[in-house]
Amino acid sequence: MAGKEKVLSVNHLVVNFKTDNGILKAVRDVSFDLYQGETLCIVGESGSGKSVTSKAIMGILANNAIIAGGNIIYRGENLLEVAEEEFYKIRGHKIGMIFQDPLSSLNPIVKIGRQITEATLINSDKLKLMYNDLISEDMIRYKNTLARMNIAIDTEKKKLEQLETEIRTKDYENPADKAADRALLKQKKAEFKDFTKKTKAEYQGEASELKKVLEATEKKAKQQVKEYKAQVTAEHKEALAALKQKLSAASGEEEKKQIKEEIAAEKEAFTNKLTITKEEAKRRALEIMREVGIPEPEKRYNQYPFEFSGGMRQRIVIAIALTASPEILICDEPTTALDVTIQAQILELINRIKEERKLSCIFITHDLGVVANMADRVAVMYAGKIVEYGTADEIFYDPKHPYTWALLSSIPDVDSKEKLEAIPGTPPNMIYPPKGDAFAARSKYAMNIDFREQPDYYKISDTHYAATWLLDPKAPKVEMPKIVSERIRISLEEDAKHEPAD
Ligand SMILES: Nc1ncnc2c1ncn2[C@@H]1O[C@H](COP(=O)(O)OP(=O)(O)OP(=O)(O)O)[C@@H](O)[C@H]1O
């Protein structure tokens, strides 16, 4: 992917949940990049952390979530550091998301047309959008500085708390050791106090500078918006006055009628320069309904969600996401609830919209069969980690991780539709994630070290990496399961047959 522009970058993301039974480790050090115009598929079994990862990007994690590490960089800024309110603008507008269950994103008692029109209206307040655009950079810079300060202090605090817990829960044989540890803790506490003071001093200088810059920008932006509005209004008044004069000078009924129409058009154009009129919003809603393939949109406009089939509802949800003109579209199992033919249509729709609107797409699924039709690149997730990632070809034709093999073996056969080999066992309890390679307990290829140590990523190509000890030079040579290699062989043969002959 060298040379391609990165639109989103997730680095070492760690997300935990507080639960009654302890801390659940849902996402454990996940990193990936999303490039302009590509579809990245994240695939893995239920509970592997796919939705949590995408919700972290959208800033819509549940209240009991703790983002314990990492960052998510979008347009050069860390989405995790900026206050929700400011970033809601970016997240809402530039990153759209489609969920598995379309009903949950639709209001059951509001007509479809109104839901799309309202979304269009919200996304069309031009004065507000203009103001936000003008101040967003300085706003983000300022908020980021504060957030960085808090993160720096928080990190040190966590270290201190960990040490405290360790000392509190340790069994000491020798009282002298205990005293020494206590002294150490005391010293660390004093150091932390100093660190906090120093850090605050260090950041606050910068922060207050940036705040001043922001305030100046806000003032200027307000002025610019005001001037824009004044100019548009003045032009409108002038145009209107001219038309009215023309109207009073007109004699024929036909002529008068035409001028009245011009006046109405001028009024609408004026509103559309500032926000948009209800009529224009409706026109755009109908247009978007057409774009996502809803037949007879005029009629469908006045119907409620329950009057639509599952596939049509998912199209509506896609339409609503599109009203914000997103740059990135995250689709979280958007077709899981649909039957196979409808699923294929929705996938085709997403592919088409992605091409037409030049979107970058994160597509989440547990079904590798779906991945084949969608992905430029694939990240395979297991137990909160990405265990393998590569181009779609690399994952399908040269898989390296035993979990990827297991997933590939379980894809239903295209012809017989029969699942060939279910993955044995169940995913681990993520309150106590296994040491080492989390898949070891379910893998017949597991070696001793798999139960002890987490493997690093081994590089297979510039675009292909897998975290499995099997790739260690010291590991015995292991072949992928026959069922997978057979399928690859057959599929390659099929491809060769379809290649045009010279
Ligand atoms: N609010 C929450 N509180 C506690 N645990 C949670 C919460 N949300 C998610 N989890 C846990 O985090 C882990 C990852 O969940 P996630 O929803 O990301 O899975 P997924 O890969 O999307 O699975 P699926 O295919 O079923 O949608 C799971 O163990 C899940 O139970």
Ligand SMILES: [Mg+2]
């Ligand atoms: Mg999910």
